[in-house]
Amino acid sequence: xxxxxxxxxxxxxxxxxxxxxxxxxxxxxxxxxxxxxxxxxxxxxxxxxxxxxxxxxxxxxxxxxxxxxxxxxxxxxxxxxxxxxxxxxxxxxxxxxxxxxxxxxxxxxxxxxxxxxxxxxxxxxxxxxxxxxxxxxxxxxxxxxxxxxxxxxxxxxxxxxxxxxxxxxxxxxxxxxxxxxxxxxxxxxxxxxxxxxxxxxxxxxxxxxxxxxxxxxxxxxxxxxxxxxxxxxxxxxxxxxxxxxxxxxxxxxxxxxxxxxxxxxxxxxxxxxxxxxxxxxxxxxxxxxxxxxxxxxxxxxxxxxxxxxxxxxxxxxxxxxxxxxxxxxxxxxxxxxxxxxxxxxxxxxxxxxxxxxxxxxxxxxxxxxxxxxxxxxxxx
Amino acid sequence: xxxxxxxxxxxxxxxxxxxxxxxxxxxxxxxxxxxxxxxxxxxxxxxxxxxxxxxxxxxxxxxxxxxxxxxxxxxxxxxxxxxxxxxxxxxxxxxxxxxxxxxxxxxxxxxxxxxxxxxxxxxxxxxxxxxxxxxxxxxxxxxxxxxxxxxxxxxxxxxxxxxxxxxxxxxxxxxxxxxxxxxxxxxxxxxxxxxxxxxxxxxxxxxxxxxxxxxxxxxxxxxxxxxxxxxxxxxxxxxxxxxxxxxxxxxxxxxxxxxxxxxxxxxxxxxxxxxxxx
Numbered sequence: 121x122x123x124x125x126x127x128x129x130x131x132x133x134x135x136x137x138x139x140x141x142x143x144x145x146x147x148x149x150x151x152x153x154x155x156x157x158x159x160x161x162x163x164x165x166x167x168x169x170x171x172x173x174x175x176x177x178x179x180x181x182x183x184x185x186x187x188x189x190x191x192x193x194x195x196x197x198x199x200x201x202x203x204x205x206x207x208x209x210x211x212x213x214x215x216x217x218x219x220x221x222x223x224x225x226x227x228x229x230x231x232x233x234x235x236x237x238x239x240x241x242x243x244x245x246x247x248x249x250x251x252x253x254x255x256x257x258x259x260x261x262x263x264x265x266x267x268x269x270x271x272x273x274x275x276x277x278x279x280x281x282x283x284x285x286x287x288x289x290x291x292x293x294x295x296x297x298x299x300x301x302x303x304x305x306x307x308x309x310x311x312x313x314x315x316x317x318x319x320x321x322x323x324x325x326x327x328x329x330x331x332x333x334x335x336x337x338x339x340x341x342x343x344x345x346x347x348x349x350x351x352x353x354x355x356x357x358x359x360x361x362x363x364x365x366x367x368x369x370x371x372x373x374x375x376x377x378x379x380x381x382x383x384x385x386x387x388x389x390x391x392x393x394x395x396x397x398x399x400x401x402x403x404x405x406x407x408x409x410x411x412x413x414x415x416x417x418x419x420x421x422x423x424x425x426x427x428x429x430x431x432x433x434x435x436x437x438x439x440x441x442x443x444x445x446x447x448x449x450x451x452x453x454x455x456x457x458x459x460x461x462x463x464x465x466x467x468x469x470x471x472x473x474x475x476x477x478x479x480x481x482x483x484x485x486x487x488x489x490x491x492x493x494x495x496x497x498x499x500x
Numbered sequence: 501x502x503x504x505x506x507x508x509x510x511x512x513x514x515x516x517x518x519x520x521x522x523x524x525x526x527x528x529x530x531x532x533x534x535x536x537x538x539x540x541x542x543x544x545x546x547x548x549x550x551x552x553x554x555x556x557x558x559x560x561x562x563x564x565x566x567x568x569x570x571x572x573x574x575x576x577x578x579x580x581x582x583x584x585x586x587x588x589x590x591x592x593x594x595x596x597x598x599x600x601x602x603x604x605x606x607x608x609x610x611x612x613x614x615x616x617x618x619x620x621x622x623x624x625x626x627x628x629x630x631x632x633x634x635x636x637x638x639x640x641x642x643x644x645x646x647x648x649x650x651x652x653x654x655x656x657x658x659x660x661x662x663x664x665x666x667x668x669x670x671x672x673x674x675x676x677x678x679x680x681x682x683x684x685x686x687x688x689x690x691x692x693x694x695x696x697x698x699x700x701x702x703x704x705x706x707x708x709x710x711x712x713x714x715x716x717x718x719x720x721x722x723x724x725x726x727x728x729x730x731x732x733x734x735x736x737x738x739x740x741x742x743x744x745x746x747x748x749x750x751x752x753x754x755x756x757x758x759x760x761x762x763x764x765x766x767x768x769x770x771x772x773x774x775x776x777x778x
Binding site for chain 1: 515516546547548562563568569570572576580582583584585586590591608609612763766767
């Protein structure tokens with residue numbers, strides 16, 4: 121992924137600021153949002169940067185519902201667009217996420233998770249929005265959910281989020297936590313050409329042949345920007361290949377099935393994980409976000425103490441990376457899933473487990489991090 | 501007649517199934533005609549026009565017209581329209597909404613679109629009722645009127661749309677009816693041409709869900725009611741007794757730049773400053 125080395129610009133950035141670097145490197149030119157702790161630095165940073173970006177546009181909307189509306193509108197007009205929020209705002213955005221999934225509108229939504237339900241712990245970390253990210257919007261719809269464990273990954277995973285959004289015409293949710301978002305680390309700033317950047321395919325056929333929701337080989341129809349001569353209808357109603365509302369069972373079924381298939385067929389591309397000493401591991405920790413950093417140290421210390429421990433870091437949470445998790449569960453005697461919630465991703469691990477091994481969870485919901493020693497105690 | 505046929509061929513979608521979904525006696529089709537005629541009169545290219553609609557009977561208008569059309573979520577048409585206009589200011593963006601859409605669930609978006617004067621035309625089809633869900637009161641149902649959710653008569657007072665949007669700072673505010681079609685065409689064309697946020701309230705009868713429960717014997721009677729109770733704002737202001745009368749016409753004309761223009765000017769100034777320093 122990295123270009124040949126030369127003197128690179130370095131910076132001491134927050135995770136939230138790194139998200140902005142990633143977004144701009146991926147070609148983001150539109151941001152709409154509403155301030156909320158602990159995500160606000162993303163918005164402030166965008167407000168500073170976008171006026172200087174070619175074609176950049178920024179708008180502070182009246183609430184999170186409106187922010188998502190503006191992002192959807194900008195994306196339909198051809199922009200790479202994003203918003204960022206935290207728990208309460210994320211709840212408000214759910215209907216619009218469903219609309220984006222149904223209309224196959226690419227966008228990136230960063231949710232910096234804080235602690236607790238409702239207003240909860242605005243300045244403390246949490247990971248309580250994992251299941252909501254997958255199932256928050258009503259009705260069956262595919263979705264891509266990513267996460268990051270440190271500041272450099274905030275750049276990389278934001279780029280990945282935009283690439284997946286554009287490639288698969290899908291809303292992509294990047295789940296961060298307050299620790300990752302508010303940790304300041306030295307990073308090398310991305311230079312043009314560092315990342316492979318993907319933009320949505322636009323139609324090449326004459327407008328009168330274009331069908332906006334046509335069944336294609338990849339399952340992802342090309343998408344022209346509004347105003348480019350391809351006039352078509354976009355609706356959240358179940359629609360036919362031309363985009364017009366339909367309630368014919370055959371058309372409704374094939375629409376939903378294609379929307380799932382376009383993600384399912386590309387699991388290999390979408391599912392990003394990192395293996396740390398898992399090849400011979402008899403104890404495996406499965407973690408994501410800031411908790412993965414504690415797990416990294418715990419696994420290292422367990423190895424030093426003679427335990428064959430390994431770590432699987434999930435950077436893609438949904439579609440759930442079963443093909444990485446399942447072989448691991450088959451071959452270990454214990455799997456440990458530490459999370460800053462009452463047990464959300466562990467549900468997926470247990471679902472995949474099917475009696476292969478013992479799955480133990482470590483759950484913390486008091487606004488504090490899970491420490492390496494807390495994990496070490498369970499695995500050593 | 502020949503002219504109407506030509507407009508139908510030019511602006512309506514041939515691959516869309518007609519007749520319209522609207523009930524007999526509904527005024528929405530007339531507003532649809534007005535929309536097409538005003539766009540035609542302004543000489544806008546179909547590729548440059550975007551119709552952003554909300555949810556409800558009015559939302560269905562979008563599917564019939566051969567522009568770029570986006571049927572959004574309930575109440576959020578203006579938010580999507582704002583995103584489109586900021587992303588591509590060259591487009592003519594018209595948000596088509598109902599009274600429930602624009603003033604109840606989307607009320608917050610309406611006042612903020614007016615306050616920031618985003619260059620979008622809001623066309624609100626006000627029929628005083630939630631039609632598609634079967635006749636519940638909305639925030640424009642007159643006090644004392646009946647609906648399925650106020651069977652004893654509406655206790656709440658209705659929004660005065662003109663005053664609300666004027667106070668919020670919109671560049672243009674007007675009201676027309678589907679009885680006064682020529683005037684409605686002109687109001688629409690004027691609103692679409694004026695920079696900033698412009699709202700056109702189109703009064704349109706819903707006989708099925710509103711008229712039948714409120715003493716109207718037919719849809720025609722509702723049109724007659726529009727004819728007898730509405731008069732131009734200039735004449736209205738001279739009236740001594742205004743009971744039962746409703747002014748139509750343009751109420752607000754402000755000379756402002758749309759937000760998208762102010763954003764572009766700011767960027768230009770930034771670039772000039774940068775260029776000057778270098």
